[in-house]
Amino acid sequence: MKVEKLHDLVEWTRQTHQHLGEAFARAGDSQQEARAKHLLQYLADHEKRLAGVVSRFEQEASAKALDTWVGDYLSQTPIDPQRTGVVPYESMSFDEIATAVVDTHDQIIDLYRYLKGRADNPEARQLAEDLLSMEEQEAVALADQANR
Numbered sequence: 001m002k003v004e005k006l007h008d009l010v011e012w013t014r015q016t017h018q019h020l021g022e023a024f025a026r027a028g029d030s031q032q033e034a035r036a037k038h039l040l041q042y043l044a045d046h047e048k049r050l051a052g053v054v055s056r057f058e059q060e061a062s063a064k065a066l067d068t069w070v071g072d073y074l075s076q077t078p079i080d081p082q083r084t085g086v087v088p089y090e091s092m093s094f095d096e097i098a099t100a101v102v103d104t105h106d107q108i109i110d111l112y113r114y115l116k117g118r119a120d121n122p123e124a125r126q127l128a129e130d131l132l133s134m135e136e137q138e139a140v141a142l143a144d145q146a147n148r
Helices: 006-030 034-060 083-086 094-118 124-148
Strands: none
Touching: 006 034, 006 094, 006 124, 034 094, 034 124, 094 124
């Protein structure tokens, strides 16, 4: 997905969470390690819920914020959400899954943190800040759940 406007980045975020949720659900069906299986089931539900939260951000954001050009600010293209479905979660250990999930969420957080500092208009900056805050809170919740 080519990211040119903030709308594209929000859509990319929603797709990433959706694809992660689907990948975790598929992998959970095949996972043999009980602890990893429970983590994958939790992650599948969590990511699908996050996709819905991001969708609501997209619906409620101002057109001015969503139409803000961000392509020039991004030093690299975000990861392809389709790639999240090819990671072999079903054969990974609990710790490997947790590490992979944290890494993906850290990439999203870094992207919004960078964008927040670069946004030209207040609406875009606020939307980036709101999405960053949500992603950071969810990353903490994921880490807490993984540590239980």
